[in-house]
Amino acid sequence: MKIINLGSKEEACHYVANELLKQIISNKKSVLGLATGGTMVRVYEQLVNLIRINEIDLSEITTFNLDEYIGIDYDHPESYYTYMHDVLFNHLPTWNEEKIHLPNGSAENLQEEIKRYEDLLDKEGPVDVQILGIGENGHIGFNEPGTSFDSLTSIVGLTQSTIEANSRYFETKEEVPEQAISMGIHSILKAKRIILLAYGPKKADAIRKLLTGEITTDLPASALYNHPNVEVILDNNAYLSEQEEI
Numbered sequence: 001m002k003i004i005n006l007g008s009k010e011e012a013c014h015y016v017a018n019e020l021l022k023q024i025i026s027n028k029k030s031v032l033g034l035a036t037g038g039t040m041v042r043v044y045e046q047l048v049n050l051i052r053i054n055e056i057d058l059s060e061i062t063t064f065n066l067d068e069y070i071g072i073d074y075d076h077p078e079s080y081y082t083y084m085h086d087v088l089f090n091h092l093p094t095w096n097e098e099k100i101h102l103p104n105g106s107a108e109n110l111q112e113e114i115k116r117y118e119d120l121l122d123k124e125g126p127v128d129v130q131i132l133g134i135g136e137n138g139h140i141g142f143n144e145p146g147t148s149f150d151s152l153t154s155i156v157g158l159t160q161s162t163i164e165a166n167s168r169y170f171e172t173k174e175e176v177p178e179q180a181i182s183m184g185i186h187s188i189l190k191a192k193r194i195i196l197l198a199y200g201p202k203k204a205d206a207i208r209k210l211l212t213g214e215i216t217t218d219l220p221a222s223a224l225y226n227h228p229n230v231e232v233i234l235d236n237n238a239y240l241s242e243q244e245e246i
């Protein structure tokens with residue numbers, strides 16, 4: 001695992017956007033693993049700009065998102081389907097909607113949906129570059145502490161800490177869904193390359209725990225130590241308190 005502190009949020013987001021751009025340029029049939037959350041907003045803004053200035057055709061690019069809420073419609077303002085379209089897909093005309101994949105949290109049969117998603121990932125994958133944020137409790141995707149590292153796409157419950165953290169996007173905490181469909185930890189680790197991005201003081205505790213090197217299901221992100229090609233991209237705020245602890 002390579003740990004890289006790029007100092008600022010802007011530099012860290014720029015690095016991730018640049019790596020996605022380079023992947024797309026190196027293979028116009030790339031498979032990208034995409035994440036949501038506040039962390040990725042600036043990455044996608046920068047990526048949109050880079051794709052525009054390079055006039056890149058995205059029609060053969062496949063994308064897989066990590067997760068989606070259960071209990072709100074796909075077009076709810078806070079669904080990850082809406083987020084991805086608002087922040088990335090609607091800004092560039094050449095995305096092929098048929099190659100854009102998110103789990104369907106409003107599917108009638110959720111058991112069938114989780115199997116469909118994992119099967120599709122195996123059929124279209126492996127993911128060339130998977131980008132990841134990290135929860136304040138160390139989750140990746142919506143795989144909360146305690147999740148088996150062997151997990152595949154499944155229906156997951158959100159912890160109070162995640163509901164609390166994500167309530168900033170909803171009018172009230174009560175509106176935050178309590179369940180989601182998430183790619184599992186094993187599903188995420190099938191990617192060829194993984195880039196985890198974390199910035200800001202709220203992520204410092206999870207990063208400090210990650211950087212101890214202990215591999216434990218208490219910290220889902222520590223499963224990334226079992227993957228040969230992982231970069232953790234940080235800013236001073238996410239990294240500093242780790243140094244202060246030493």
Ligand SMILES: O=P(O)(O)OC[C@H]1O[C@](O)(CO)[C@@H](O)[C@@H]1O
Pocket residue numbers: 035036037038039040066067132133134135136140141142
């Ligand atoms: O970037 P945020 O909003 O802090 O969220 C952290 C992570 O939790 C999630 O919201 C759940 O998967 C991710 O999308 C995100 O990477």
